[in-house]
Structures are given as structure tokens and as C-alpha cells.
Amino acid sequence: MPGELVIESGRTKNESGLPVTLSSGRTSSLATKVDATRYVGSPAVGTSKAAPAGGIPSVGPKNTELNQQRRRFVWSCIAAFLANWFIAFFRFFLPRVLFEPATVFKVGYPSDYGLGIDEKWLQKYRIWVDRTPDRLFIIYARCTHLGCTLDWKPSEDKFKCPCRGSGYDSEGINFEGPAPRPMDRAHLAMAPDGQIVVDVARLYSWPKGQRTQFNDPGAYLAA
Numbered sequence: 001m002p003g004e005l006v007i008e009s010g011r012t013k014n015e016s017g018l019p020v021t022l023s024s025g026r027t028s029s030l031a032t033k034v035d036a037t038r039y040v041g042s043p044a045v046g047t048s049k050a051a052p053a054g055g056i057p058s059v060g061p062k063n064t065e066l067n068q069q070r071r072r073f074v075w076s077c078i079a080a081f082l083a084n085w086f087i088a089f090f091r092f093f094l095p096r097v098l099f100e101p102a103t104v105f106k107v108g109y110p111s112d113y114g115l116g117i118d119e120k121w122l123q124k125y126r127i128w129v130d131r132t133p134d135r136l137f138i139i140y141a142r143c144t145h146l147g148c149t150l151d152w153k154p155s156e157d158k159f160k161c162p163c164r165g166s167g168y169d170s171e172g173i174n175f176e177g178p179a180p181r182p183m184d185r186a187h188l189a190m191a192p193d194g195q196i197v198v199d200v201a202r203l204y205s206w207p208k209g210q211r212t213q214f215n216d217p218g219a220y221l222a223a
Contacts, residue, residue, distance in 0.1 A: 005149060030149075046207070069096065104197065104198070104201070105125060106195045106196065107196050109196070110136055110223075113129050115131050116130075116131065117129075117130055117154075118130075120130075126140065126141045126149060127139065127140055127141060127200065128141055128188060129172065130170070130172070131223065132171070132223070134223050136188075136196075137219060137221070140184045140186050140203055143166055144179050144183060144184075145163070145166050145167075145178045145180065146161075148163040148164075150166075157169070159172065159183070164177060164178050165178075166178055167179075172216060180208055181205065181208045182205075182206045184203040184204060185204045185205075185213075186200045186202065187202035187204070187219070188218065
């Protein structure tokens with residue numbers, strides 16, 4: 001402003017830069033007035049002047065589309081983590097239930113089966129219905145070597161294991177390969193309605209070198 005004075009070390013200069021001499025009282029009054037509007041040293045931390053004085057931007061990052069996408073990604077990850085944690089926590093209180101096929105079931109009437117091997121129930125219950133001239137029994141289709149499901153070979157009149165090549169005759173008696181004993185037979189009985197009831201949870205076996213259970217009651221039905 002015109003007529004503005006600048007004070008330096010007890011002397012004043014006007015706006016033209018020429019020194020002006022003032023009385024001691026006037027000089028002291030002006031010096032006090034000018035010093036009151038100037039900062040001494042660095043501004044205090046936390047003030048509005050501190051960040052610009054330190055060369056730090058006083059505003060945050062720009063709200064660009066890229067930053068928005070990053071924030072959305074981070075929050076999505078957090079939400080997914082919390083959701084998975086909640087599901088795992090919730091499942092902890094649920095009972096562990098294993099659903100398995102029924103072990104007791106009906107397979108029809110004895111008159112439904114002719115002599116030989118019937119594969120009707122192999123896929124559903126893993127059994128063969130085997131009828132001979134004097135009896136009817138159920139062979140459980142599990143190899144006694146490694147537990148594989150066998151194949152019935154009608155042309156060769158035998159059961160063949162696809163895993164290690166064990167062979168069984170038409171009554172499930174092993175005669176070749178590494179199988180240590182005959183296949184097991186399931187318990188069967190007659191229901192009040194005349195149908196055959198099979199229970200694969202009750203098996204009859206013929207351990208090697210021991211007595212056979214194939215002639216026990218429940219291991220067969222008389223033809």
C-alpha cells in the first residue's frame with residue numbers, strides 16, 4: 001500500500017526502498033505492530049499453516065475411479081472373509097450326518113428269479129441274487145482282496161475283479177487271483193407280504209481255513 005513502511009533492525013524503508021528515520025518511540029510502535037503479524041520459526045503442528053509449511057499437501061488423495069475400484073475390492077475381500085468365517089462358525093453347531101443307502105430293503109418275490117445270476121440290484125444295492133436248484137442267496141458284490149466291485153461274465157460263468165484279476169465261480173467261491181476267500185453273502189428273510197427282505201449289514205462269510213457260514217439260517221432261502 002502507498003506509504004507502507006518496512007522495518008529492519010530499527011530502521012524503516014518506504015515502498016521506494018529509501019531509508020526513513022523515525023523517532024525511537026515511533027520505531028518501537030511500528031516494530032511491535034509488524035512483528036505481531038509475522039511467524040517466528042515453524043508453525044505449530046496441527047495448525048492450518050503447518051502442512052503447507054512442511055511441503056505436505058493439505059488435501060487427501062483424489063477420489064478417482066481407480067481409487068474407488070481399489071476400495072471396493074478391499075471391502076469385497078473383507079466381506080468375503082467374514083462371510084466364510086461366519087459359515088464355518090455356523091456349521092460347527094450342525095451335526096455331521098453321513099447319508100448312506102438303506103441296508104435293509106426288499107428285492108421282490110422268489111418267483112421273480114430264475115436259475116443263475118440276476119444283476120437287477122447291482123447298481124443300487126451292490127448285490128447279486130443267485131439262485132441254484134436247491135436254494136436262493138444274496139452275494140455281496142465286494143472282492144475280498146481290495147474291496148472292488150466285481151463284474152459278472154456270463155460267457156465265462158464267473159465273477160472277475162477289475163482291480164487285481166481275482167476270479168470267483170457262479171456261487172462266489174474264489175478260485176483264481178489274490179482273493180483270500182469267497183465273497184460274503186447277505187442276510188435274507190421272508191416279509192409278511194411274501195417278498196424277500198435283504199440286510200447287507202449282516203453278512204455271512206467263509207474265512208480261509210475256518211467253518212463256512214453259508215449254511216447258517218438267514219444265509220439262504222430254500223428253493
